Amino acid sequence: MLKKLENIGTYTLTGLEQTGRTFNLLLLVLWELARPPYRFYTIVRQIYFIGARSLSLIVISGVTIGMVLGLQFYSILERFGSVNLLGAGVALSVIRELGPVMTALMVVGRAGSAITAELGIMRITEQVDALECMAISPNKYLVAPKVIAGLISVPLLTAVFDSVALFGGYFVGVVMFGVAEGSYMNGMIDAVEWEDVRLGLVKSVIFGVLITLICCAKGFYMHLTKAGSQGAEGVSFVTTDAVVLSSIAVLFSDFLIGAIFS
Amino acid sequence: MTEIPAVENAITIRDLVVDYGTRRILDGINLDIPAGQIMVIMGGSGAGKSTLLRCILGLKKPTSGSINILGTEVNGVRARDMHALRKQMGVAFQGGALFSSMSVAENIQLPLREHTRLDETTIEIMTRIKLDMVNMLPHEHLMPAELSGGMTKRTALARAIIMDPKLLFFDEPSSGLDPSTSAELDELIIMLKNSMRMTIIVITHELDSVFKIADHIAVIGEGRILETGTPEQIRASTNLEVQDLLHRKARETVVDADAHLRRLVGEEE
Numbered sequence: 001m002l003k004k005l006e007n008i009g010t011y012t013l014t015g016l017e018q019t020g021r022t023f024n025l026l027l028l029v030l031w032e033l034a035r036p037p038y039r040f041y042t043i044v045r046q047i048y049f050i051g052a053r054s055l056s057l058i059v060i061s062g063v064t065i066g067m068v069l070g071l072q073f074y075s076i077l078e079r080f081g082s083v084n085l086l087g088a089g090v091a092l093s094v095i096r097e098l099g100p101v102m103t104a105l106m107v108v109g110r111a112g113s114a115i116t117a118e119l120g121i122m123r124i125t126e127q128v129d130a131l132e133c134m135a136i137s138p139n140k141y142l143v144a145p146k147v148i149a150g151l152i153s154v155p156l157l158t159a160v161f162d163s164v165a166l167f168g169g170y171f172v173g174v175v176m177f178g179v180a181e182g183s184y185m186n187g188m189i190d191a192v193e194w195e196d197v198r199l200g201l202v203k204s205v206i207f208g209v210l211i212t213l214i215c216c217a218k219g220f221y222m223h224l225t226k227a228g229s230q231g232a233e234g235v236s237f238v239t240t241d242a243v244v245l246s247s248i249a250v251l252f253s254d255f256l257i258g259a260i261f262s
Numbered sequence: 263m264t265e266i267p268a269v270e271n272a273i274t275i276r277d278l279v280v281d282y283g284t285r286r287i288l289d290g291i292n293l294d295i296p297a298g299q300i301m302v303i304m305g306g307s308g309a310g311k312s313t314l315l316r317c318i319l320g321l322k323k324p325t326s327g328s329i330n331i332l333g334t335e336v337n338g339v340r341a342r343d344m345h346a347l348r349k350q351m352g353v354a355f356q357g358g359a360l361f362s363s364m365s366v367a368e369n370i371q372l373p374l375r376e377h378t379r380l381d382e383t384t385i386e387i388m389t390r391i392k393l394d395m396v397n398m399l400p401h402e403h404l405m406p407a408e409l410s411g412g413m414t415k416r417t418a419l420a421r422a423i424i425m426d427p428k429l430l431f432f433d434e435p436s437s438g439l440d441p442s443t444s445a446e447l448d449e450l451i452i453m454l455k456n457s458m459r460m461t462i463i464v465i466t467h468e469l470d471s472v473f474k475i476a477d478h479i480a481v482i483g484e485g486r487i488l489e490t491g492t493p494e495q496i497r498a499s500t501n502l503e504v505q506d507l508l509h510r511k512a513r514e515t516v517v518d519a520d521a522h523l524r525r526l527v528g529e530e531e
């Protein structure tokens with residue numbers, strides 16, 4: 001019993017400690033970003049890795065989600081005889097919720113895990129130490145470009161996701177089920193306010209920073225945790241951890257942002 | 263001619279204590295590393311040599327004690343001063359620590375690209391000079407994963423000296439190398455001292471290279487300095503542990519294995 005309590009205490013403490021380190025990393029990154037030299041090329045390369053390389057995944061999942069939504073909304077709305085709301089339903093759920101969340105989760109799975117593994121390996125093979133000894137700040141050189149790339153890529157990917165998802169919904173509703181094109185489009189245009197777009201944008205920006213930051217911190221600070229002494233196995237631990245943690249962070253902050261903005 | 267007087271110390275370490283958790287790894291280290299010479303730090307495995315190096319490099323915060331490098335006190339140093347200090351240090355890590363996403367040449371160029379505004383041709387030439395020094399010129403386009411152990415160490419050395427540092431640290435240059443490659447590295451280290459007047463700190467197990475390259479030797483055992491002095495003084499040391507290390511008997515490993523076995527049995531009960 002006492003042992004269990006003790007365990008809970010330990011978990012809470014490590015949790016708090018890691019959260020603190022992650023936010024500390026954010027501050028360090030912001031500080032480093034403010035100072036020259038500015039690494040446009042490194043950032044571009046990271047945007048390519050996080051953003052461009054995730055594009056096909058985002059397009060495929062976006063179309064699929066849009067089609068699924070079209071299907072579900074159609075069968076529900078048909079019961080109430082209000083299929084003219086189909087466009088509005090699909091558009092609002094994609095732009096407000098599913099677009100940012102699904103995109104963030106996809107990026108976590110594809111790029112986030114790779115970020116953690118890369119930084120973790122660099123840490124245990126002393127590459128991070130080597131950078132520091134060369135008087136090159138690892139925060140600036142390794143972490144900051146990734147966080148910036150996340151900040152830029154995730155909103156852009158979300159925009160792509162949103163548009164292809166709307167197309168997917170259109171395809172199912174208008175092409176497959178024969179909903180009038182005019183009512184689909186007008187319903188959508190009437191329903192979606194600037195507020196909805198802004199909510200989606202805010203979410204995707206926050207998710208972009210959050211997931212890259214968590215994934216970077218997990219790998220970068222690997223040596224400070226138990227996994228640090230476990231070599232390759234430790235890298236796999238922190239990678240799994242990072243994926244789970246950033247997914248939860250996305251879902252939870254999605255709720256928080258939704259609650260704050262409405 | 264600015265002959266560096268032998269009395270001047272590049273690094274001064276006083277009463278250095280380092281703990282990992284509750285374990286005391288270094289227990290009151292006092293060490294003077296003279297400028298412009300080769301200092302070899304030797305000692306059994308787990309004696310704390312790499313830990314001492316990490317402290318000097320500012321990668322590990324000591325529990326107490328002071329480290330003075332080129333006149334700068336490392337403990338509590340401002341980030342900007344540490345930055346300036348590190349530009350004068352070159353480090354070749356035990357495992358090489360080459361950046362796996364960059365080729366041999368790119369690895370070596372990184373400090374130049376980060377800290378200088380040299381044009382592409384100059385960087386190219388400087389890289390080639392250093393690559394040639396370590397005999398890696400034919401392999402400049404290989405990636406770190408494609409290198410052998412010796413090639414990795416030579417590349418790491420080239421990267422460490424690309425900025426012509428005042429201080430060069432080399433952790434285990436010859437472990438795992440064949441005798442001729444290891445001899446080549448030894449000659450290179452001596453050449454660096456003679457031609458570039460670097461202060462060189464080498465950590466090594468290999469007795470052959472110790473006595474070939476060392477101007478000074480410090481022997482570490484169980485977190486303490488057992489003996490310091492010139493190679494002759496170390497050879498003549500009356501300290502039993504030092505003699506043990508010099509005549510690396512099988513006894514040491516037998517004792518180790520025995521203790522290990524007992525610990526295992528103890529844990530099982």
Ligand SMILES: Nc1ncnc2c1ncn2[C@@H]1O[C@H](COP(=O)(O)OP(=O)(O)OP(=O)(O)O)[C@@H](O)[C@H]1O
Pocket residue numbers: 282287305306307308309310311312313314
């Ligand atoms: N990150 C760490 N956490 C806990 N203990 C550590 C850590 N790094 C080293 N140690 C301990 O410190 C002691 C000294 O280690 P160190 O790496 O300095 O030895 P060394 O003299 O370099 O040995 P070797 O010649 O085998 O490289 C060892 O007992 C090791 O277990």
Ligand SMILES: [Mg+2]
Pocket residue numbers: 311312313356
């Ligand atoms: Mg070592």
